[in-house]
Amino acid sequence: MKNYYGWMLVLGVAISAGAQQQQQQQQQKDKNPSEVWTVIRAGSLIDGKSDKPRINQVVIIRGSHIESIGDAATAKIPAGANVIDLSKATVLPGLIDSHTHIFLQGEDPAQGGYDANILNAPLAMRAARATVAAKRALEQGFTTLRDVETEGAGYGDVGIKQAIDQGYIPGPRLLVSTRAISTTGGYPLEGYAPELDMPKGVQIVDGPVEARKAAREQLDHGADWIKVYMTHRSWVGKKGELVSQPTLTVEELRAIVDETHGWGKKVACHAYSGIGLHRALDGGCDSIEHGLDLDDAAISQMLKQGTWYVPTISVYYTDWAAAETPGGQRDRLRASAHEVSFKKALKAGVKIVFGTDMGGIPWTEPIAQEFSRMVEFGMQPMDAIQSATSRAAVMLDMEGKIGVIAPGAFADVIAVSGDPLHDIKALENVQFVMKDGQVFKTSQN
16 A cells, blocks of 8 residues: 555656646747747749749748758758648738728628627727637738728727737737727718717818827827728719719818828828829828729829839629619619729839738638739739738838748738639638647648
8 A cells, every 4th residue: 555655656656747847848839939930841832033833842831930842852840849830721821901890790781781790889899809800811821911000999999909919819810090080061970960979980070180189099099000081982983984082182182191191101091082092192091992993094103102002992882773773873883993903003003912801791601712813903923922921011001021931920820722823713612721820720621
C-alpha cells in the first residue's frame, strides 16, 4: 500500500510537472508569438501582385507575418513547424472588401426597412448583428474590410474594430469611417412630420466650418477614413438621364478634405452622377464610391488626379421596384448606366478597387459575387483579384502589408479548391482562412 501511494505521488508530481511545462511553453508562445512557425504547401499560388500563378510553392510564416516563399522542392522547413497541406488547392492573399456596412443587414422593406433599423433596434442588438457580419466576412476569406459608416450607430465600428484587434471576437482587420457626413436634406430618416426631430443615419453639416468640425470629431474618435455623401437620391430626368441630388458644396468638401489630409488620412465620396460627382472630384476626394454615371470629363479628371473608383456593382441589381413605376425605372437606369461607366473606366485605365456595399446586400449572401459582375463587364479574372488584394492595399495605404503573399506581409492567406482564373465563382467557396498567422477556417470539402 505504501508503494501504491508512493507511485501515485510520483505520478501526480510528473503530471503536474508536465502540465506546468505545457503551460510554460504556451506562455512562451504568448510572449514570443514570432517564434511560432507555420508552413503552407500551396499547389497553385496567386500572390496578389504577379500576373501569373506559381506552382508547388511553400509559404513559411513566422508568427503573424510571412517569412519567405519558395519552391517546394528546395524549401527548408523550420524544425517543429506546423505544416498545412494545401497542395491540391489554389492559395491567395486574404481578400479586401473596400466598401461595406457591418451595421446594415440588407433591411427588408416588409419589416420596416432602413428606418426600423435606426428606430427599433437597440445599439447592443445592432452591435451583435455587426459582430456576426464581421465573422461571416472573415469566414468567406475577406481578412480586411474598409467599413464606410455605421448608419446611425455612431462610433460602433470603432468598438467592433477594438474587439477584433484585442481578440474578443473573430473578424477581419477593419478600417472604419464612423458616422459619415452629409447635409440638411441629404440623408434619411426622411418623410416624418416636420415637428419631429428625427435621428439621421449620418452626421449633418451645413457650411465649411461645421464640415471641418465634423471631420475633426470623427478623426478624433477613431475614424481611419472620412466618408462623405456628395449625392443623395436619384431619379430619371426629362431626357431619360440619371439625375442625382447634390449635397455638399465644393467649399464644404474642401474643408473636410483639407482637415482629413492634414491628419494623414483620406476621404471616400459617395457620388452617383452629375453635379455632386463633379463637386466630389473638384473638392479632392480620394475615392469615388459607386460612380453610377461617369461622364468623359469625370473619367479624365479621375485619371489626372489619381482618384480611386470603388464601383459596387452587384448591389444595384437587387430589390428593383416594379418596372412601370418611377422607382423601377430609376433602378433599371442605375444598373444600365453603371455597366457603361464601369466599362469606360476600365478601358481608360482608372484605378478600380473591389467593393460590394455589403449590408445593402444581406450578409447571408456571398460577398465574392461582385467578382462575377466585374468579369462579366470585361475585367480579366487576375485583374479582378488584384482589385481585391494588392491594388486595394495601395488605396488603403497598406501596400506590402496586406493583399499580397510576400515576405514581410501579414500572414493573411486563403485557399479555394478550384481555379479562380478559369472560374471566378471559385472565390465564392473559400475553404481555408488564415489571418495574422491564425487559422480561422479549414474545410476538406
